[in-house]
Amino acid sequence: MTPRMTIMETPNMNTDCPRSADLSAYLDGELPAPARAALETHLRGCGVCDEHLVALTGLRRGVTALGQETVGFDLAPRLRQRLGATPAPALPWWPRPWGWLPLSFAATATVVIGVFLGSQLVRTTGTTDSSAPAMALFDPIPPGGICLSARPCHLQGKS
């Protein structure tokens, strides 16, 4: 059995050696089955690679043990404050089935009001006498006039 070694005792290994990348991936369980089998065969006959794998395993243990720090308090209240009083729903409004409702109501109301006002106008226009004083301002004959001519008669010396 290979004796366990510390990082200090591990023989140096060329970092560019393809086996170095494979050993690292082997440690992570990321080598495909054929490559893994080939490397395991190699490891049985290569002391240097075997020792490097032992060192990598020890290194992993050491690094994993480092990650113990904590924030020390709950960040949620601070974040909620920064995000706003309540977390804003992040879903876009349109996929919701009720998302169209206010828009539909507004559109329907606009059409109904438009139709109602339009019909009122048509009805008013149809029943109004064109000679009524209120509308006479817009007639070709001004109120009180009898001449169809656009120019008043007295301006032409007919008075």
Place this chain on the structure above:
Amino acid sequence: MQGINAVSGTASIWIGAPWCRPVSPSMRELPDHECVALYQRGNRDAFEELVRRYQDRVYRFILRMVGSREEALELTQDTLLKAFQNLRQWRPEALFRTWLFQIASNTAIDSLRRRKHMEYLPIDVNDELVDPGAGPERLLQLSQRCRNLEEALAKLPHDFRQALLLREFEDMPYSEIALALGINEGTVKSRLARARAMLLALCRQNEGTA
């Protein structure tokens, strides 16, 4: 004070400050994507659960990227804030964790770039990190080893360090690291191998000079 259990819809009672109210046990069992869906419907418990799940993990990752506890705390908050503000951009096809660490990684790198010089202060090794049951000599040895490892980690190029931290702290598969860092899996493999080889060499160097 009364609240509604987000999952079952039943009423629950809690005593104490609102931010101390316990998150329902069933919420803790929900996968991330379901918590996100609940949060998107305005559920506050889901928000608290997601923050509780990730605040320390994101903090540890950022701490080892920037080296300063105060800055790491600030950047952790920024990361979580960005994540919750931009949840619309997250797609359930990707893991929430991958997406969150992608933001954490970008936030840390941006902060490092903003610095005039890329100085990294190795983190002080707390005695609490070392097994309290060990004898004094062993304690000293372990503490020294941790300090050496922290110093060595601090000297790694940050693209190598990122990959290594995601692998060792988060136990991410290569495919997920690749997504989080925006690189391909082959690059992840080579970065990890080189990071480990460099770390071994630096540790040897440190232990030799200690």
